[in-house]
Amino acid sequence: MNDSLASLQQLTVAFDKRVVVDRVDLTVSRGDIITVIGPNGAGKTTLIKAILGLQKATRGSIVLKPGLTLGYVPQYLSLEPTLPLSVRRFMLLSGQKLTACREALAKTGVAHLLDASVHHLSGGEKQRLLLARALARKPDLLVLDEPAQGVDINGQAALYDLIRNLRDELNCGVLMVSHDLHLVMAATDKVICLNQHICCSGYPADISHDPAFIETFGQPVAESLAVYHHRHNHSHDLHGDVVDRGHHKHHSHATDDSHQGCDHAHH
């Protein structure tokens, strides 16, 4: 596919002998929003760092589209307080023109902060600033590491909305890492569940029923996500419910209880 921005083949990253990312195949295309989820230590950040070229692959290959411009929104902007820096200056350090910087700031809704000091921004404003900085470079592929960290719940939803809109506007690919499952499920096209290897992947609505997903995140999480999706799609719920009960025979009774609770919530 000529629209493929980045494709990984059997990507493996190991520190000493500990394998952190295990034979991952993944393709990100223009217009995709792919979210990598997984428990702590699952190798999510390592995976995207490898794609960004910040981490060497031990085995396997990463092929980026030639001339690809990467936009990176790091996990958290920890700034050295001894370094005086305004938003304007931070944006201009990207090497882009001021007009491009202003536009990008306007897109992420922080244009009014142009002359503020970066040290005085709130968590949400910092994330929007980082996003604007990535946008100023007009990226083909936007990579975000836990973009909603340090942002309150309302802000998180707004941030994911913004990311979707930007994808539509710029027609770029988006690859992000998150462990905030609920919001991700609502905001994403495709979810990849990583636990060293890709244990499952697919559409958000399907993935919470996947046995591999349940095994990785545990029953309660999968259940709570299932609840989440039931609210959106009732018919799917009934269908999925039957399938689920099949799986749950292997598990504890508590599962069935919580499932009944979920059903009750609908009536």
Add this chain to the structure above:
Amino acid sequence: MPIIDALLDDFFWRALIGGLGVALVAGPLGCFVVWRRMAYFGDTLAHSALLGIALSFLISVPLNLGVIVTCVVLSLVLVVFQRSRALATDTLLGILAHSALAIGLVALSFMPDVRFDLTGLLFGDLLAMSRTDLLWIYGGALVILGLLAVFWRGLLMSTIHEELARVEGLSVETLRLVLMLMFSIVIAVAMKIVGVLLITALLIIPAATARRLAGNPEHMVALAIGFGCVAVTGGLSMSWFLDTPAGPSVVVTAFCAFLLVYGSARRAPA
């Protein structure tokens, strides 16, 4: 005796001109030391200068050159050790700093023919500034300012966020080497004025003072240079009139300026 007076004046002015040259480059580099939290790293390199001096005597090369090369080699060794992550960085720096200093002192003690003023090396000597030293200082300053001009955006960006800088295509490794080279040069040329033990103070104190008043990075650099010049002028005058050791006098002056600024300015503008 006017002739002697003129001669002594000459010493003083030489030291002052040299000191101002050092302050000119200590300003920007001091800012990087503060921003990148490299104070201990700077100290380690400065301590190793003594080893550089011993080696220079041993193989008869100019002292400044010996010091620059030793510092560059030591910073490369540091980078390699840091990569291996066998020890925490501050432990590593502590080991290297004091070992380099100790090896330097031991090596010098094996050279009874070499006459040198240890106190002068450690704490600076107002009278030791020769015309050649002035050439070294301004030559070094020219190189450093040139490098800063060329690499400024990259150096600043990699200081603010190294990974972001790398994703944006900057060669962070090269920039780090450039920075280490500049540190090595500044240590070699500042050694004569403030001595190896106090170089870090001349780097850090003016930069920290400047932080209180600065609104952007360049502003902070300019102010750091200014405070450095004040410290050098005040300190050398003090050394001249009160016969105090040069390096400590410079540092005391810098510290007074620091106290004054932090006492009067309410808080940092940005």
